[in-house]
Amino acid sequence: MSTIAKPVDTIVIGGGVVGLSIAYGLAREGERVRVLDEGDDAFRAARGNFGLVWVQGKGAGMPAYAKWSMAAARAWPAMAQELTGLTGIDLQLSQPGGLHLCLNDSEVDARIRTLGRLADNIGEDYRFEILDHTATKAMCPSIGREVVGASYMATDGHVSPLRLLRALAAANIALDTEICPNQCVDAISYRHGAFYVNVGAREHVAAKVVLAAGLGNRRLAPMVQLDAPVEPVRGQVLISERVAPFLSMPTASVRQTGDGGVQIGDSKEEVGFDNGTTIEQLSRMADRAVRSFPVLGGVNLVRTWGALRIMTRDGYPIYEQSRECPGAFVVTCHSGITLASQHAGPIVQWIRGGEPPEHIQNFKAGRFNV
């Protein structure tokens, strides 16, 4: 026998940063929202994240994605202020610009090519600088001699991903969103304009359903005639003891958190649903970090972990409403932190029946079936 939960306006499947950002935006607009969160045995990208709010280099193959990311970065300060005002949680957002360090000339050439192509496609809005060793050192005095240069973009920054997750949960709760743990969705059906979401013997009913379940979207999307071909790409992370402030801005692979710990991570591996760590990757990352910042050489490491990115074949998001089941939406992306402000803002307006945001027609799953 099934029990039917009280109907709500929107069910969001997925309680990570993406799902909670959307739920927060919807609740802020006055919707009754229920978040179905799978459980602690899920592959939670939101809890293994690196925490960059990052623009440089993104969208080299799709200028719309670069513009989407730039708008997200610009909207971040207001969102952080709003969340902190509502919850009292400091997100440790800092957007002083970001560096991508290069350890040899061919890495510099690659940055010039990638960012140059982006600037050609986007125009003068896309401002980056290529710095030599001296200019990089002036900006970031702790770099080592092996750093030959860097690319710099003023829009880049970082945030504490765990504080963000906690603030989003607290903000949702303050707005009466129900966050239900241990809800692994078995089935979704669409009947007479409503969605019925089954979790074991329990049935949830809503006028709209948003799939924000990360890698779980692949299984859920076909239930509402959508397609979410996402694959795991593992990233490994090293965390140091808390040290005195030494790094004035984040780099693409090393950042110092607001609490003083150093987070190191730049690996990308296609190894399926395996979120373990390997000595090979960890030692490669540690070696590069110490060559970039020799002062890290004597610092203790306290944690390592692996986490799975949610990647489409081209690396770009999918934002789509189901044609056959209107009111069902899929939202999936790799950059849930950077894009959180877009998800809580323009994506929510679109889900509520507003015009689709300017760039999202580029992000439909049909692009994979050409």
Added chain:
Amino acid sequence: MFSPASAVDSQEHVSITINGKETSVRAGLPLALALMEAGITPLRHSVVSGAPRSPLCLMGVCFECLVHVDDSRNVESCMIEVRQGMSVELANGPRPMESAP
């Protein structure tokens, strides 16, 4: 504040220094326990909030029992055994990060 369980009672002692002060502790103990028995409370202060801290998990997970031992900074004292002549300095603030020239 802390008292030893009789099952691990030991008559043998070794001498260590804590912030330069010679202290006799029971042999065979993890350093964190020896420091607790020596009445070092709190053991350190959080480098984030400044709040007082003492050993918590005693199994190498929580990193609350950090001290400097001989030439090593911020060692987990629950994971090493006391040794005759060991020099222990209580941690004070985060590790300084002097940049290379």
